[in-house]
Every structure is written in structure tokens, then in C-alpha cells.
Amino acid sequence: MTDENATGLARGLTNYGDRDFSIYLRNSFAASMGYSREVLKKPIVGIANSFSGFNNCHRHFPEMVEHVKRGVLLGGGLPIEFPTISLGEVFLSPTSLKFRNLMAMDTEEMIRAQPMDAVVLMGGCDKTVPAQLMGAASADLPAVQLVAGPMMTSRYGEERLGACTDCRRYWGKYRAGEVSREEINDIEGRLATTAGTCAVMGTASTMACIAEVLGMSLPGTAAIPAVHSDRLRAAEASGMAAARMIRDPIRPSQVITPKSVENAIRVLLALGGSTNAVIHLTAVAGRLGIPVSLQRLNALSDETPVLVNLKPVGRNYMEDFFFAGGVGAVLRELKPLLHLDTVSVTGETLGDRLEKDPGHVDRRVIAAAAQPLEPQGGLIALFGNLAPRGAILKRSAADRSLFEKEGRAVVFASLEDLAERVDDPELDIEPDDIMVLQNAGPKSASGMPEAGYLPIPKKLSSKGVKDMIRISDARMSGTAFGTIVLHVAPEAAIGGTLALVRTGDRIRLSVREKRIELLVDDDELDERRSAWKSDLVPPEARRGYDRIYAAEVLQADEGCDFALLQPVADG
Structure with missing residues (x-):
């Protein structure tokens, strides 16, 4: 068996000039971690875990990862967890976007360098999902995106609060003198009270929805609250899906296509989603040589209605979106506008998915296409x-x-x-x-x-x-x-x-x-x-990652990716 066709621990061998010795040595060191000889023969699902003490959104990942592992084992694979950089949105200076490409590089190179046959990507906070999708697209190994899920809302008196639209709304009131210092201090402790990403249709939730529409996440998983037991079941199912793709590979390049990218833009517009998603989707698609035209964005926006009544555009929160029908309900309303032959990591087409029982839809949260909140995109x-x-x-x-x-x-x-x-x-x-x-x-x-x-x-x-x-x-x-x-x-x-x-x-x-x-x-x-x-300051007067960033970062219309990370043309 050649190294290219190998699976499990025999994949991507460290080069000592003696292939058999490489396998022997690797098995020896793996045995030190308590694996039996039989287990070491199994194909491997890597689990890219972006847990960090500097990332409140990912606080529940230690529990989630155990459910991913269970799913991998049920699917016949060997789960091996590995860490990557984590990007906690409010804990990074000068801004998290500067380090998105670094996390994408970390993710890509660790997928390539370590022996795995498929990978589950665990992310959620704003820049982590695009970084993981960018890295996975470039590595092009079968991959499943598992998101953190949104946090639940809290209360201030009789009012619901959710990070972070309400953060900004109350800060504006404080600056205008409508809220006292004592009140803003009280509110500060009530805005974000559970694990998970922001409770509104911010960047994290928008990218979770986009990952599902692209087909990189399992259907119905984008909006499950972080603390809901369905989030753990989604983790298990994601592990099983990754193990299944070892036998029947579906690569990111088969999932992220011009058609699925256009579907994602449609849903972004219908959600009234984050402006950041334009940059991130452009960067993800760009890793596979797929351009995202702003002129095309305008054409789609003129014919795609806003359907989702969530903050910051509307009045509801992500937990309401989940119980109202989630991404699936939005897709069904947009069905006549979508490319239905796109394929997800499950192997089914979008058309197949939308033929299934739609379940309950709450029209107070997700409007019908015939009666949209706005006739044109957000x-x-x-x-x-x-x-x-x-x-x-x-x-x-x-x-x-x-x-x-x-x-x-x-x-x-x-x-x-x-x-x-x-x-x-x-x-x-x-x-x-x-x-x-x-x-x-x-x-x-x-x-x-x-x-x-x-x-x-x-x-x-x-x-x-x-x-x-x-x-x-x-x-x-x-x-x-x-x-x-x-x-x-x-x-x-x-x-x-x-x-x-x-x-x-x-x-x-x-x-x-x-x-x-x-x-x-x-x-x-x-x-x-x-x-x-x-x-x-010119790049040559800088050092380290800052030097790479200064020399290589592209403009916003190109997704702010690095020029050196773009695909290389054949020939």
C-alpha cells in the first residue's frame, strides 16, 4: 500500500527514509497512550477543537467533544482530538480578524500534517468558523463543521436581554444619559449568561447558518442553542457523519461550489445577516477559486426577500429562530430561488432535504416568502x-x-x-x-x-x-x-x-x-x-506574523485572505 492510499496511523508518515520503521515507531508511541493494537488499525477522525479559556463562546466544548468521540466510535472510526488556535472575539487585540488567517493556516496545516482520514471542526465564535472552513477547503479532506450554538437570553426586569445587540442598545442609552452608571453595571452582568455565541443574528450565528447552507454542517444544526441537549446529539451525529465519510469520501471541494455559495448568499440576504459574512464567505470560496462578485450580490439582493425577524434587524433571538424552524424553514421559503442539486456532507442534495416533512414554522419569526418582512435582501x-x-x-x-x-x-x-x-x-x-x-x-x-x-x-x-x-x-x-x-x-x-x-x-x-x-x-x-x-510601517520593518499579515493581506472585496493562501493555478 502506498502512503497516498493509506488510512489511520499509516497515513502521512514521518519520513525517516524507512517506511516500515516509520509505522513501527509511530505505533510504539501511540501505544504509550493506551491504544490497543486492534484500535490502532482503525481509520482516524481528527477533531479540531478550538476550546480556550480566552473564548467564552466555546466554554462547553469539553462536554461536546466527548459526544463527537462517541459518534466517531459508533461510526467505526478512532477519534483523536487535537487543538488549534482559538479566536475569542472580545479578547483579542487589535482585532480578531487579523488572526483569522493564522487560525486558518493552523487548521489547514494540522489537517495535512497529522494522520487523519476525516475531520470534525469544532468552532463557533465569529472568526473561528470561517477560519476552519478556509483551512478545511484548502486541505480538502472530508470535513464536518460543528458549531457552538447560540447562548440563551437573560432578563433585566421584565425585558429579555441577549448579547450583543442589547449591549450596544443599552450602551447607546448610557451615552445619551438615559441609563445610569448603576443600571449599566447591572445590565453588564446580565447580557451574556450561558455558554455559546451571541444570542442574535450576529456574525457567529450568520456563519453557522452559512455553514449549514453550504452543506458543511449537518442539516438542522446551525441554530440549536449551546445548552440544549440537541447540541450534544448534533455533536454525536457529526462524529458519525465524519466516520461515514471515510468509507464514502465527500470532500469540501465537492460541497463548496459556485452553486452552494450562491445559495449561501441568498440565505444571508434573507436572514438580514452580518456584513462580516460577505468577507468570510468570499474568503472561504476563494480558497477553492470561486469568486464572490459584489455586483452579483446586488442582483441577488434585489430579488431575495428578508424573512427572518431577529435582532439586530427585528425583535427576536436565536433561540426563537431555532424553535421557529431554523435554517430549514428559510430554505423552504427560498426553494424556487435555490440550486437544489448541491450536495452536503450527508451525501444528500438540497432538493432531497427539502422534500422531507418541514415541521412547525412560527411565522412571527420566519415570514412566508409571499409575505416577507422586506421585499429585498438585507x-x-x-x-x-x-x-x-x-x-x-x-x-x-x-x-x-x-x-x-x-x-x-x-x-x-x-x-x-x-x-x-x-x-x-x-x-x-x-x-x-x-x-x-x-x-x-x-x-x-x-x-x-x-x-x-x-x-x-x-x-x-x-x-x-x-x-x-x-x-x-x-x-x-x-x-x-x-x-x-x-x-x-x-x-x-x-x-x-x-x-x-x-x-x-x-x-x-x-x-x-x-x-x-x-x-x-x-x-x-x-x-x-x-x-x-x-x-x-513597511512589511520589511516588521517581524513574525505581523510581517506576513502586512505583506499578504488582501482587500475587503477579496475576503481579506492572504495572497499566498490563494489556490495555485495548474500548470
Whole structure:
């Protein structure tokens, strides 16, 4: 048997120049872990476990992993758990996105380097699922994505609370003087009270749904609450599915296809899901050479209705979505718009799945396609001289009165400048102005943080201003809301038009035309461009991962992946 056709511990041998010695030595060391000779002959399912004490979302993974192992054993495989980097969203500096590609590299290389025939990917917190899908797509070994599941809601008085839309809503009230210091301290301890990811349709839940629609997760598993016993049964079933794929391999490249990616975009739009998902889905698809066109996103958005009534767009939470019918119910409403011949890790097509009994659907949470919450999708891409390669607006979470508007730019040159001046009583700003943040994109010193949700200046929020047009090359949390233009490409740090905006310039936003224009004539822009200088520290003046990141990170419309991680063309 050649190494390429080997299974189990005979796969991917350490090279000592003597294949038989390699097997002998590996078996010897494996025996030290208590495995019997018979067990060592079994095919292996690796379990990529991203548990960490710095990741509250994954607090329940030690229990979940035992159920994955049980499923693998029931399926006839040998489960072997291995750790990878974990990305706890709020515990990373400068921002978790900077380390998504590092986790993807870790996942890919450990799948390749260690002897396994299939893998279960355990992730959940915002960047962990895209990182694992990116790594698995590049390694192209049979893989099943198992997500953490959302946390349950809590209470403050008679009101339900759930991280993290309510975090932002109450913080806005606190900044406006509507909530006292004592109240905000009390609320702080009630927002996130169980294991699991954010309780709303933020980035984590959006990516969980996308993983299911792509076919990389088992049907019906995206929305199961983290603390529900069904989450443990999903873990067991995922282990069994991975073991089954050893006998009948289904690789990520067979699951993640142009058709399944388009299905995922449809569902993203119908969910009113996170803007971050555009970047992540682009990166995942890009690992297999599948482009995600922002023009195509707009075409799909114009014909895909918003169906899901969840925060931050609506009023409900992920636990309500689960009990209302989950991803399956959304897929059935979108069925006429979907590619039904896509295949999941179960081996069945999407069409086969949707033929099964749909079960209960709660129309208060998941609307019928004939009576949607909104007739068009939740996200659109904007183009124009301010964003030649595109920008993203979550129109389902925005104020419609601001959709067609021209205003005066008030510019903040960096996050530091924003923090220093935004609450200055002397700041020259009015409610009809447009806030602009520069130098917060992927190549900037800040690494494209979730800073696009610029705070309303206190001099305005204290007078009742709830929303303004805000523009940046940053991201925003999937739990956030407002009329916020994000992911402007090219970014300011590399000399994109955003870098040339000055306070007092006029900017026009048109959601109808999907345009974002800086109303400055070309000659003036050329003059400003010739005077612009980069203040980025060059890659050669950096070290370690920071150097790789600075040299290789791509723009938002390319998924912010690394250029060196893109597929290599044949020949």
C-alpha cells in the first residue's frame, strides 16, 4: 500500500527514509497512550477543537467533544482530538480578524500534517468558523463543521436581554444619559449568561447558518442553542457523519461550489445577516477559486426577500429562530430561488432535504416568502468614486430616511482621532452631516476592527439623535445596526479615495442607485492624491506574523485572505 492510499496511523508518515520503521515507531508511541493494537488499525477522525479559556463562546466544548468521540466510535472510526488556535472575539487585540488567517493556516496545516482520514471542526465564535472552513477547503479532506450554538437570553426586569445587540442598545442609552452608571453595571452582568455565541443574528450565528447552507454542517444544526441537549446529539451525529465519510469520501471541494455559495448568499440576504459574512464567505470560496462578485450580490439582493425577524434587524433571538424552524424553514421559503442539486456532507442534495416533512414554522419569526418582512435582501454593495471596488451597507438595519441623502463630511483620520474628538463639545457636527472614519481597513495599523459602528457624538445623542450616515473602511459587529457604510475598497491606508476625503466635502449616498459618491471634482482629487503619503510601517520593518499579515493581506472585496493562501493555478 502506498502512503497516498493509506488510512489511520499509516497515513502521512514521518519520513525517516524507512517506511516500515516509520509505522513501527509511530505505533510504539501511540501505544504509550493506551491504544490497543486492534484500535490502532482503525481509520482516524481528527477533531479540531478550538476550546480556550480566552473564548467564552466555546466554554462547553469539553462536554461536546466527548459526544463527537462517541459518534466517531459508533461510526467505526478512532477519534483523536487535537487543538488549534482559538479566536475569542472580545479578547483579542487589535482585532480578531487579523488572526483569522493564522487560525486558518493552523487548521489547514494540522489537517495535512497529522494522520487523519476525516475531520470534525469544532468552532463557533465569529472568526473561528470561517477560519476552519478556509483551512478545511484548502486541505480538502472530508470535513464536518460543528458549531457552538447560540447562548440563551437573560432578563433585566421584565425585558429579555441577549448579547450583543442589547449591549450596544443599552450602551447607546448610557451615552445619551438615559441609563445610569448603576443600571449599566447591572445590565453588564446580565447580557451574556450561558455558554455559546451571541444570542442574535450576529456574525457567529450568520456563519453557522452559512455553514449549514453550504452543506458543511449537518442539516438542522446551525441554530440549536449551546445548552440544549440537541447540541450534544448534533455533536454525536457529526462524529458519525465524519466516520461515514471515510468509507464514502465527500470532500469540501465537492460541497463548496459556485452553486452552494450562491445559495449561501441568498440565505444571508434573507436572514438580514452580518456584513462580516460577505468577507468570510468570499474568503472561504476563494480558497477553492470561486469568486464572490459584489455586483452579483446586488442582483441577488434585489430579488431575495428578508424573512427572518431577529435582532439586530427585528425583535427576536436565536433561540426563537431555532424553535421557529431554523435554517430549514428559510430554505423552504427560498426553494424556487435555490440550486437544489448541491450536495452536503450527508451525501444528500438540497432538493432531497427539502422534500422531507418541514415541521412547525412560527411565522412571527420566519415570514412566508409571499409575505416577507422586506421585499429585498438585507445587504447591498455600493459603488462610486468613494468605493471603486465596493462597500457594504446593511439596509435592513438602517434608517430609510437616510437612504437618499447628501451631506457634509466630518472626517476622523484614525481610531485614535475618533476616540479623542467624538465627544468633544466643540466638535463641529450636525445631525445631517456624514461621519467618515479613515485608516481602519485591513492593512491599517488597526487591522480592520469592528469600529464602523461609529458612536453618535454625545452632543447629538444627548439631543435624541439615534442614527447618522457613517462611512469607513472598517467592519462592524453583526450585532450592530444603523446607516453604516463599511468595507470601503480600496482602503484609506493604501491611498484609496477614502484617504482623500476632507471635512467639509460633500458626499452623496443613494441606496436606490447603490452609489456612494464624493462630490469633489477629479482635478482636485488628483491633486490630493499626488500629495498623499502612506504612514504604514513597511512589511520589511516588521517581524513574525505581523510581517506576513502586512505583506499578504488582501482587500475587503477579496475576503481579506492572504495572497499566498490563494489556490495555485495548474500548470
